[in-house]
Amino acid sequence: MRKVVYISGPMSGLPDYNFAAFNAAAAMLRTSGFHVLNPADFGANPEVAWRRCLERDLVTMFHADVVVTLPGWEKSKGAGLETHVARELGIPVMTLRDFINETVFGGKPGPAEGPRVPNRPDPDR
Numbered sequence: 001m002r003k004v005v006y007i008s009g010p011m012s013g014l015p016d017y018n019f020a021a022f023n024a025a026a027a028m029l030r031t032s033g034f035h036v037l038n039p040a041d042f043g044a045n046p047e048v049a050w051r052r053c054l055e056r057d058l059v060t061m062f063h064a065d066v067v068v069t070l071p072g073w074e075k076s077k078g079a080g081l082e083t084h085v086a087r088e089l090g091i092p093v094m095t096l097r098d099f100i101n102e103t104v105f106g107g108k109p110g111p112a113e114g115p116r117v118p119n120r121p122d123p124d125r
Contacts, residue, residue, distance in 0.1 A: 006037040009070025
């Protein structure tokens with residue numbers, strides 16, 4: 001059975017709701033064999049209240065085996081709430097980079113990432 005992955009990241013206030021980043025992550029995860037729950041697939045309607053979008057996204061997230069976060073998620077109120085709820089429900093939360101490294105590359109750096117350098121700040125954390 002394929003692992004179900006929910007993508008969490010910043011949307012509000014970003015050009016085109018950051019759909020390009022969500023869709024790129026979804027494509028990479030799908031190519032790697034995962035079933036992806038991508039909030040960008042639901043589209044965006046500025047007429048729909050932020051709360052309604054979050055409610056829909058949280059209900060969708062409940063079906064995930066893991067939540068992966070995109071860069072900048074820490075600055076997003078919605079992504080912060082999603083990751084908090086996921087952790088409280090026992091759903092693991094990982095950065096996209098860490099998830100791909102662990103599940104696809106077996107804990108080794110991915111080809112685009114290069115070698116890990118100790119004591120170097122990680123911009124995704």
